[in-house]
Amino acid sequence: MKIYAVFLIILLIILQFKFWFEEGGYFYNLGLEEELAAIREENEQLKVRNQELARQIILIKEDMQAVEALARRNLGMIKEGEQFMFIIKDDQEKESPSETTGLPDNHE
Numbered sequence: 001m002k003i004y005a006v007f008l009i010i011l012l013i014i015l016q017f018k019f020w021f022e023e024g025g026y027f028y029n030l031g032l033e034e035e036l037a038a039i040r041e042e043n044e045q046l047k048v049r050n051q052e053l054a055r056q057i058i059l060i061k062e063d064m065q066a067v068e069a070l071a072r073r074n075l076g077m078i079k080e081g082e083q084f085m086f087i088i089k090d091d092q093e094k095e096s097p098s099e100t101t102g103l104p105d106n107h108e
Contacts, residue, residue, distance in 0.1 A: 021025050059066045071077035078084050 018025060024027070060070065068077070076084075
């Protein structure tokens, strides 16, 4: 009878260990819930970003002035006959033009 009691206690300890600590156990699932919450938060941020990009795509497809504004801001587009003036403020004198405009150094 003692052997059965010892066997049952050992079995109980093994099962409790698996329940609390192994993969699929209590603590493992707590970690998965935290990861799931972080992934859901990231997905919400990406949904907002995707909605903004979709809005920009629609705007670009429908409005040529929006395309021109994006080209001027992001690509440094200058129309024929226009002059480009780059003004350096005192606090930006040590920065290179590419750091202040966002344009690559080889852009002229």
